[in-house]
Amino acid sequence: MQINAKDVVVPLMTALITVAGTVFVSHYGWIGKSRDQDIKMVELGIGILKADPRESDQTSPAREWAIRIVERYSGESFSKDDRTKLLERSIASGSMVGVLDGLGYKRMTPSPNTFKFLLANDEAFAKQLAAHNRQCDKDAGCEK
Structure with missing residues (x-):
């Protein structure tokens, strides 16, 4: 019995294309979902930074964490001056408009x-x- 190359190659290529397509779609679906999660993390950080830091002594560590979260998930870093302002004042205070420009707010x-x-x-x-x-x-x- 002689094996025809076409009988082997066609099913093999079909399987490879199916696997490659599945990997491709999964990868790009994951990237989109990952970006959505990044945006949610930035929103979370901004939400924390909207709180008035003078309301409680416990907000300072949370504000530092929120700044790191915004920087990490937005891919942008605050200047030293802007970091200081964010630690001392609420974003909603009006004095933070310069900082918000970088966030696109x-x-x-x-x-x-x-x-x-x-x-x-x-x-x-x-x-x-x-x-x-x-x-x-x-x-x-x-x-x-």
């Missing part, structure tokens, strides 16, 4: 045409944008 105002496009093509993002702007309007530290 600004009101987002797309042009009317862009906003119409978002509503028509990505309603979920348009709602997130509106929620961001409502929160920004409430926070003194948000650049308007």
